[in-house]
Amino acid sequence: MEFRTIHYQMCGLSYIYIIVPTLKTRDGEEYIDLPPRVIDRAIAVKIIEARVPIRGAEVIFLRKSLGMTLSAWGKELGLSAAGVMKWEKVPRKRLSRVNEAAVRAFCAEQLAIELGGKWSELVARDSTPKRLSLKMPRAA
Amino acid sequence: MDGFGRWLKQKLGAGEFRLSIHAAMRCDDRFLTERDIMACGKTATRVVFQPGKENWKVVGKDIDNLKLTVICDVRDHVIIVTLY
Numbered sequence: 001m002e003f004r005t006i007h008y009q010m011c012g013l014s015y016i017y018i019i020v021p022t023l024k025t026r027d028g029e030e031y032i033d034l035p036p037r038v039i040d041r042a043i044a045v046k047i048i049e050a051r052v053p054i055r056g057a058e059v060i061f062l063r064k065s066l067g068m069t070l071s072a073w074g075k076e077l078g079l080s081a082a083g084v085m086k087w088e089k090v091p092r093k094r095l096s097r098v099n100e101a102a103v104r105a106f107c108a109e110q111l112a113i114e115l116g117g118k119w120s121e122l123v124a125r126d127s128t129p130k131r132l133s134l135k136m137p138r139a140a
Numbered sequence: 141m142d143g144f145g146r147w148l149k150q151k152l153g154a155g156e157f158r159l160s161i162h163a164a165m166r167c168d169d170r171f172l173t174e175r176d177i178m179a180c181g182k183t184a185t186r187v188v189f190q191p192g193k194e195n196w197k198v199v200g201k202d203i204d205n206l207k208l209t210v211i212c213d214v215r216d217h218v219i220i221v222t223l224y
Contacts, residue, residue, distance in 0.1 A: 004161070006161060006164055006165055007165055008164055008165070009164075009165055009166060009167040009168060010159070010163060010164050010165070010166055010168055010172050011171060011172065011173065012168055012169060012170065012171035012172070013171075018164075022161060025213075025215035025216055025218070025220070026215065026216060027215065029160055029213060029215060029220060029222070030160065030161045030162075031158045031159060031160045031161060031218070031220045032158055032159050032161065032164060033158065034158070035155060035156075035158070035174070036155070036157070036158075036159055036173070036174035036177070037155055037174045039174075040173045040174050040175075057171065060171040061171050061173065064171060064172075064173040064175055064176060064203055064204075065173045065174075065175065066175075067175040067203065068203075069203060069204065070204065091169075
C-alpha cells in the first residue's frame with residue numbers, strides 16, 4: 001500500500017486534494033483503499049472547520065454528503081426545495097453571510113463537530129482557497 | 141437481473157465499494173458523493189454485464205432522483221467504481 005495525492009475532482013470542488021492509501025488489483029487497476037464515506041466526511045468537516053466560503057457548490061456537496069434531498073435540507077433551514085435549488089444553480093456565487101453562518105452551524109451539528117458560536121467563527125474567510133489538502137487515515 | 145446483479149446492487153446500496161483513482165480524479169459537475177452511488181445501487185433497474193470490457197453497468201438514480209450510470213469492476217472480491 002502506498003499513499004498518493006489525488007486531485008479529487010469527482011466531488012465537483014476544484015480545490016480539494018486528498019492524500020489517500022491506494023492499492024492495485026492483480027490486473028493493475030489502482031483504487032483508493034478507503035470507503036468513500038470517509039473521504040466525503042473528511043472533506044465536509046474540512047470545509048466547515050477551515051471556514052471555507054459557502055457557495056452554491058459547497059451547498060450541493062455538503063447536502064449530498066449528508067445524504068439529504070433538496071426538500072429535507074430546505075426543511076431544516078426553513079426553505080423550500082426551490083429555494084435551495086436557487087442557491088445550487090449558481091455554484092460560484094457565495095451565500096449571504098447570514099445564510100453562510102446558518103449552513104455552517106447546521107452542518108457542524110450534523111457532522112458532530114464543535115464550533116464556537118461567535119459570529120467570527122461562523123462566517124467564512126474572504127475567499128475560496130486555491131488548494132485544500134486532506135490526509136486520510138489508513139483503512140482499518 | 142441475475143443473482144450477481146442483485147448482489148452488486150445490494151453492495152453498492154450499502155456503500156461497500158471503492159473508487160478507482162481514475163474515477164476519483166475525473167472532473168465532474170454533478171458533485172458526486174458516496175450517497176449518489178449508494179442511491180444508484182438502491183434504485184438500480186438494470187445491472188448489465190459488459191462482455192469484452194469485463195465490467196458491470198449499473199443504471200439507477202442519484203440522491204436527487206436524476207439518472208446515474210456507474211461502471212463497476214469486481215476484482216479480488218472488491219467492487220471498484222471505475223466510471224460514472
